[in-house]
Amino acid sequence: MTAKALTSNFFTNFKYKVKSSIRFMIVLLVLHICAAPLNLFNVIIFLSKSQKHSGANYNELYLVIGVISTAIAVGAGLVIALNVFNYLYKKSLVDMTFSLPLTTRQRFFSDFLAGAFIYLAPYLISCVISLILNAIGSALFAKWQYYSMDITSNLLTLIVSGFFIMLMLYVLSVLAITCCGSIFEAVSYAGLVQILIPSTIAVFGYIFMGNLYGIDLSPKIMPVIKATSPIGAVIGLISNVNGTINFYLDPYWLVPFVILTLVYFVAAYVLYMKRKAEQVSKPFVYKLFYYIILTSITFCIGTIFTLESFESNLVPLIIITAIVYLLFEVITNRGFKKFYMSAIRYAATIGAVVGITLLFKNTDGFGAVTKIPSAQSVASVETDYGGIFGIFDNDTMQTYSDPKTIEAIIKAHSSVIQRYEKEKNTDGSIAYDAYSNLSNIKIKYNLKNGSSFSRTYTFNLEDALFLKSIDRTPEFKEKCLQTLKSSYEAYKKISDEKEFIYLNNILNTNSTQINSKYADELFEAIAEDIAQIPESEYFAPSKDLIGYLNIASIRIPLNENFSNTLLLFKKYNIKIPVLDINVDLFENKDFSLALPEDFKISADGKNYWYSTTNYYFYPDGTLMAYLSNTPEAMELIRHAQPSFLTDEPCYSLYIYGERYIIPPKYSSIAEKVYNDAKQ
Amino acid sequence: MIELKGLVKKFDDFAALDGIDLDVPDGTAFGLLGSNGAGKSSLLRILSGVYKQDGGSAKIDGEDIFDNVAVKERVFFINDETIQYSRFTLEELKDFYKGFYPKFSEEIFTRLCDTVKLPLKKRIDTFSKGMKRQAVVIIGISCQTDYLLLDEAFDGLDPTMRIIVKRMLVDAMLDRNLTVIISSHNLKEINELCDTAALLHRGKVVFCRDLDSIKGNIHKIQAAFATNYDREDFSDMEVLHFERSASITYLIAKGGEDELKEKLKEKRPLVLDIIPLTLEEIFIYEMEGLGYDCQGIDK
Numbered sequence: 001m002t003a004k005a006l007t008s009n010f011f012t013n014f015k016y017k018v019k020s021s022i023r024f025m026i027v028l029l030v031l032h033i034c035a036a037p038l039n040l041f042n043v044i045i046f047l048s049k050s051q052k053h054s055g056a057n058y059n060e061l062y063l064v065i066g067v068i069s070t071a072i073a074v075g076a077g078l079v080i081a082l083n084v085f086n087y088l089y090k091k092s093l094v095d096m097t098f099s100l101p102l103t104t105r106q107r108f109f110s111d112f113l114a115g116a117f118i119y120l121a122p123y124l125i126s127c128v129i130s131l132i133l134n135a136i137g138s139a140l141f142a143k144w145q146y147y148s149m150d151i152t153s154n155l156l157t158l159i160v161s162g163f164f165i166m167l168m169l170y171v172l173s174v175l176a177i178t179c180c181g182s183i184f185e186a187v188s189y190a191g192l193v194q195i196l197i198p199s200t201i202a203v204f205g206y207i208f209m210g211n212l213y214g215i216d217l218s219p220k221i222m223p224v225i226k227a228t229s230p231i232g233a234v235i236g237l238i239s240n241v242n243g244t245i246n247f248y249l250d251p252y253w254l255v256p257f258v259i260l261t262l263v264y265f266v267a268a269y270v271l272y273m274k275r276k277a278e279q280v281s282k283p284f285v286y287k288l289f290y291y292i293i294l295t296s297i298t299f300c301i302g303t304i305f306t307l308e309s310f311e312s313n314l315v316p317l318i319i320i321t322a323i324v325y326l327l328f329e330v331i332t333n334r335g336f337k338k339f340y341m342s343a344i345r346y347a348a349t350i351g352a353v354v355g356i357t358l359l360f361k362n363t364d365g366f367g368a369v370t371k372i373p374s375a376q377s378v379a380s381v382e383t384d385y386g387g388i389f390g391i392f393d394n395d396t397m398q399t400y401s402d403p404k405t406i407e408a409i410i411k412a413h414s415s416v417i418q419r420y421e422k423e424k425n426t427d428g429s430i431a432y433d434a435y436s437n438l439s440n441i442k443i444k445y446n447l448k449n450g451s452s453f454s455r456t457y458t459f460n461l462e463d464a465l466f467l468k469s470i471d472r473t474p475e476f477k478e479k480c481l482q483t484l485k486s487s488y489e490a491y492k493k494i495s496d497e498k499e500f501i502y503l504n505n506i507l508n509t510n511s512t513q514i515n516s517k518y519a520d521e522l523f524e525a526i527a528e529d530i531a532q533i534p535e536s537e538y539f540a541p542s543k544d545l546i547g548y549l550n551i552a553s554i555r556i557p558l559n560e561n562f563s564n565t566l567l568l569f570k571k572y573n574i575k576i577p578v579l580d581i582n583v584d585l586f587e588n589k590d591f592s593l594a595l596p597e598d599f600k601i602s603a604d605g606k607n608y609w610y611s612t613t614n615y616y617f618y619p620d621g622t623l624m625a626y627l628s629n630t631p632e633a634m635e636l637i638r639h640a641q642p643s644f645l646t647d648e649p650c651y652s653l654y655i656y657g658e659r660y661i662i663p664p665k666y667s668s669i670a671e672k673v674y675n676d677a678k679q
Numbered sequence: 680m681i682e683l684k685g686l687v688k689k690f691d692d693f694a695a696l697d698g699i700d701l702d703v704p705d706g707t708a709f710g711l712l713g714s715n716g717a718g719k720s721s722l723l724r725i726l727s728g729v730y731k732q733d734g735g736s737a738k739i740d741g742e743d744i745f746d747n748v749a750v751k752e753r754v755f756f757i758n759d760e761t762i763q764y765s766r767f768t769l770e771e772l773k774d775f776y777k778g779f780y781p782k783f784s785e786e787i788f789t790r791l792c793d794t795v796k797l798p799l800k801k802r803i804d805t806f807s808k809g810m811k812r813q814a815v816v817i818i819g820i821s822c823q824t825d826y827l828l829l830d831e832a833f834d835g836l837d838p839t840m841r842i843i844v845k846r847m848l849v850d851a852m853l854d855r856n857l858t859v860i861i862s863s864h865n866l867k868e869i870n871e872l873c874d875t876a877a878l879l880h881r882g883k884v885v886f887c888r889d890l891d892s893i894k895g896n897i898h899k900i901q902a903a904f905a906t907n908y909d910r911e912d913f914s915d916m917e918v919l920h921f922e923r924s925a926s927i928t929y930l931i932a933k934g935g936e937d938e939l940k941e942k943l944k945e946k947r948p949l950v951l952d953i954i955p956l957t958l959e960e961i962f963i964y965e966m967e968g969l970g971y972d973c974q975g976i977d978k
Binding site: 008009012013015016092093094095096098099100101102103104106276277278 | 690724727728729730731746747748751752754755756758760762763764775778779780781
């Protein structure tokens with residue numbers, strides 16, 4: 001037997017499979033053309049019309065058709081795999097197929113490649129058509145965009161990612177079919193495996209691990225979901241939409257995705273080579289595959305069910321999982337044959353799921369919850385901490401590598417964990433309730449050994465005081481700058497307004513708009529001021545509040561310490577609005593004064609030291625006094641500070657429900673005003 | 680030449696073939712006999728490379744069969760179903776197999792199709808059962824392989840078609856020394872076509888001889904004796920079946936006619952008639968000897 005004859009049989013098989021699917025390929029081609037090419041054509045028509053008259057609109061029906069036809073064409077990968085490898089689950093085809101002069105390896109590769117060709121060739125043809133239309137569009141129109149989406153870059157992203165997503169869907173279907181021996185199992189499990197891979201990872205990462213205090217795997221889980229399954233990859237692609245429609249191809253996604261596709265392919269090949277012709281008609285050739293699927297289903301149901309409370313949901317959990325599990329067993333075993341074995345297997349599975357859940361819960365995820373690194377082992381820490389007054393809260397992560405800063409973060413972390421352990425032992429629910437209404441701070445430790453881990457906590461004042469030294473670091477200046485820029489850019493995308501930097505007086509009764517062309521210069525000035533303000537003035541300003549600078553959702557209280565910012569205002573002739581306190585404000589009881597309390601801080605009128613929510617705090621009403629329009633009251637309003645850190649008890653002033661601190665040096669005035677008001 | 684040595688095939692714990700030793704010389708028309716589940720189809724599937732044996736060896740001209748393209752190109756297997764060809768037309772089926780079997784003869788194919796007048800352009804699922812069988816046999820013969828394996832291949836053929844198909848096979852055997860292995864419950868077919876046969880039972884070979892020697896080695900005896908002898912009285916003979924009705928004793932015994940006559944002479948039969956058995960009768964009595972009979976149903 002010559003090599004020529006061997007390849008000849010290989011291609012004969014390949015050609016036969018492709019030839020018998022020509023009509024199916026034509027249908028797929030039509031479906032693919034209804035997607036990107038049709039929509040590109042629509043954009044060309046729209047742009048041509050809009051050049052002639054301004055009232056032209058996109059016909060969005062094409063987009064709907066495109067989405068539906070793409071979903072069908074991509075889903076066809078499962079059907080093609082089932083068709084090409086039909087002899088793996090149809091007994092009548094076994095003799096005809098296996099007696100052909102082909103080796104097992106030849107048969108696998110020729111069938112696999114034939115299926116891949118049937119599936120991907122129409123897609124690639126449509127991609128070529130899309131690229132031609134894209135070239136025409138780019139040549140014809142200066143602004144080659146769909147709404148504000150850049151077409152060329154997004155098209156290339158979709159072509160490349162679409163190819164690999166389809167390839168993985170096909171490979172995964174082949175793998176599932178190889179494990180099955182009957183048509184029902186082949187069809188249902190080839191579909192089920194596509195859904196279960198991302199579902200199980202999501203349930204594990206977001207729900208199972210999410211139940212552990214402080215552990216937030218979401219930054220790690222999403223890349224895993226994206227890299228392990230076609231559905232996950234599609235979700236990842238869509239979740240990268242920035243503002244409008246934009247598809248982002250992350251090269252760090254593509255590499256593991258392709259490697260995993262290869263792993264699935266090798267698994268399918270090895271299992272195919274090992275399976276025997278006579279195993280066709282068995283529901284599962286590899287029962288392990290079935291048990292993995294069934295355990296995943298049980299795990300997902302179990303975890304979702306015990307999300308709220310493990311103990312109270314245990315009985316419904318057992319009932320529902322038993323019904324699902326035993327239903328699968330009855331279908332797979334084609335009846336109640338050896339049903340006691342199914343019951344034993346179910347007991348073992350649910351026992352394992354419950355056992356692992358309890359073990360994780362009771363050991364705090366094998367110590368992961370209480371794990372605190374030593375300062376010596378940490379190379380750097382990334383955190384979204386937005387300052388002790390919470391002014392620069394947003395998702396921007398800043399890296400800190402100074403040992404003192406690392407130590408401060410570890411101390412804050414230890415403080416949280418100590419309280420957690422204390423409260424966990426008294427009443428499990430307190431640990432969580434104690435942090436309600438406070439926003440989260442993410443901490444990511446990059447260890448010297450190259451590994452990393454992240455935690456997310458809601459800190460209280462006690463914990464946060466450990467972090468205040470961060471505010472004075474050069475890295476924090478960078479954090480301020482980046483936060484201002486990113487908030488501003490994000491707001492620009494979603495806002496209809498043209499300008500959104502405002503300068504307000506302290507009561508927000510009057511404002512000045514600042515032209516966005518000064519934005520970059522302004523952000524630099526603010527960041528510079530934050531870094532330059534002396535420590536004592538930063539935490540307990542002696543200078544009166546002169547107004548607020550509102551940039552997107554960030555509100556910065558300004559005083560004379562912001563010298564660079566004020567110079568910029570002067571340079572561009574930007575006036576701070578005048579404070580205009582009229583009598584009505586007093587009559588409406590908008591100003592109230594509370595007794596000194598044993599608090600330490602006030603942060604921009606919010607109850608707790610740190611919050612991004614507009615949570616207004618009102619102390620006991622009987623202890624509050626409403627201010628009258630007196631010179632002393634006016635003086636208190638002028639000296640009131642929204643961001644102030646002190647150990648001394650002092651009065652607090654409530655203006656429109658927001659809390660301001662009266663610095664201790666004005667306590668005697670505050671006392672007089674309070675007593676007068678109470679009389 | 681097909682050589683099977685200690686061939687074992689197991690399905691889970693059940694041994695479908697349990698140490699088969701068989702040699703099939705080239706150019707032989709070999710019949711495979713056996714009860715249902717005896718292992719005939721499993722044997723043919725091993726010979727065609729569908730199954731891989733779990734023990735022993737299965738070789739054609741000294742080469743292993745499984746996963747051996749060179750050997751598989753010389754073997755064509757026709758199983759007892761035709762549903763797998765349903766979506767093809769006969770012409771498509773020809774094109775399909777032509778790609779795999781390098782010696783495929785268009786000339787033979789056309790001649791045979793003309794003979795039986797099968798439509799080339801109609802889908803096979805529109806054919807009658809007999810036409811489907813004819814189509815597959817025509818393809819099998821046209822592939823011009825050295826070995827043609829037929830599992831219940833004559834099912835559904837009318838008597839005329841049986842003769843035509845048999846003639847096709849015989850012609851192929853004569854023309855190019857084709858080796859045919861036929862598994863069938865229709866012993867008449869095997870009797871007419873085969874020169875050698877093997878009887879399988881529970882995965883083992885009961886016997887494997889040329890048909891003449893099989894037929895000459897087992898006889899039906901009708902005799903009347905002065906004394907009423909019991910079965911034990913014939914212990915010097917290998918008796919497969921014993922029955923006595925009034926004064927007549929019926930025996931099915933192994934051995935040549937002369938040998939049996941010699942042994943019975945001592946018992947002075949009043950009447951003695953020794954008749955050779957048909958293959959069907961041999962099958963039934965051999966199987967009865969192995970405890971595979973219909974007595975349980977009679978009771």
